[in-house]
Amino acid sequence: MSNNSSVAVFVQRQVNFRLMLVQMLVMIFLCINMLLIVTFFKKECFHTSARYILFAVMLLSDSFVLIISDVLLIVNYFQFSIQIWLCTIISVVTLLYVMATPVTLTAMTLERYVAICLPMRHAELCSTRRSVHCILIIHVVSSVPGMMTLIIFMAIAPFGLYKQKALCSMEMFLLQTWQRHLRSAASQFYFLIMCIVIIFSYVQIMKVAKAASTENKQSTQRGLRTVTLHAFQLLLCLIQLWNPFIEAAALQINIALFIDIRYINYIMFSLASRCLSPLIYGLRDDLFFQAVRYYALCGLYKKQQSC
Structure with missing residues (x-):
């Protein structure tokens, strides 16, 4: 009995440590994301660029998922x-x-394609008004899997x-095996289309x-690196999609x-990937980096680049 009791205490301590570690990481990642979001809203010049508008949409989406997933983790931990x-x-x-x-x-990848391959039409195709329409389309397209799951469940x-x-968990809505498939x-299918767009x-x-000429080659190379980063971020999202299959095999x-x-997957692909990739993307942009440094240092850093 004493051995069983010691094992139970050790397991409980391990679970408590993991929960505390997750809370620390969530707080750190949310603070970083909030800094990036505040930077976007503070600088008016970012509000007229499709690139930064879409970046802000991604930050808000990731921050929302971080908060909700952490709340559900805590709720399930306390068996509520x-x-x-x-x-x-x-x-x-x-x-x-x-x-x-x-x-x-x-x-965002398509925006970089238009900016580099169709520069004369970039202002027309990536205007603020069209960016708002793009956000609506993003939400409509993104809602299809969730609505499909809801309709089948109902x-x-x-x-x-x-x-x-x-x-509460997503698995409770999958009552039949064919629903998982x-x-x-x-x-x-979604990720196949996305990969085709990024490769194109x-x-x-x-x-x-x-x-490109020498003077334009540097800008074009930055665009290539940006698209490559998008492909890496998409790969992380795809790995997160495969996690349930890996976890089922482990079970x-x-x-x-x-x-x-499951714990490692949650840390790497649900928490870290939703903060580190946007942070890298934001810091790669000189204009955004200068603004982030200015607000992170509470205005002590004066050398902001003008928009």
């Missing part, structure tokens, strides 16, 4: 069940913004189920880079292995 109708709303909205990040990345779930309470197929943009920008082997892999 909520009514399924409320969990349904939370899960659909969360899935919308999970999908919004890769869709926004695709839109069609096959008994009405009395909505009044019941349970631990359908959700996976839809996600894979990269190839077209590469052609322009080879034909068949060992429950402890399943818990460890």
Whole structure:
């Protein structure tokens, strides 16, 4: 009994440590994202550029997902069940913004393609008004997987189920095995289209880079690096999509292995990727970096670049 008690205490301490570590990381990542968001809203010149507008949309989406996923983690840790109708709303909205990040990345890639390959039409195609329309399209496209999951769940779930309470998770809406396959197929289709867009943009920008003069080559090379970064961010999103399959395989082997892999996946692909990649992207831009440094140092750094 004493050995079992010692093991239980050790496991509980390990779980508590992991929960505290997640809270620390969430706070750090949210502070970084908030700094980037505040920088965007403080500088009016960013409000007229499609590139920065889409970047702000991605930051807001990632910050929302960070907050909601952390709240659900805490709620499930304390075994606090909520009514399924409320969990349904939370899960659909969360899935919308999970999908919004890769869709926004695709839109940002297209903006770089227009800026480099169609510079004469960039002001027309990437105006502030069209950026607002693009944001609406991003949300409509991103909502399709969540709405599809919701509609199927409402069609096959008994009405009395909505009044019941349970631990909230996306898995509870997948009542049949074919639902998992359908959700996976839809996600894979989305990412296939996104990969095609990014590869097309990269190839077209590469052609322009080879034909560019010396004075334009540096700008074109920056565009290539930006598209490459978008491809890396999209890869992280794709890996996050594969996580449930990896975790399911681990669950068949060992429950402890399943818990460890799920925890690592959450840290690397749900938390870190939603902060580090946007931070790298923001700091690569000279104008945005100068503004971030100015507000991070509370105005002590005076050498801001004018827009």
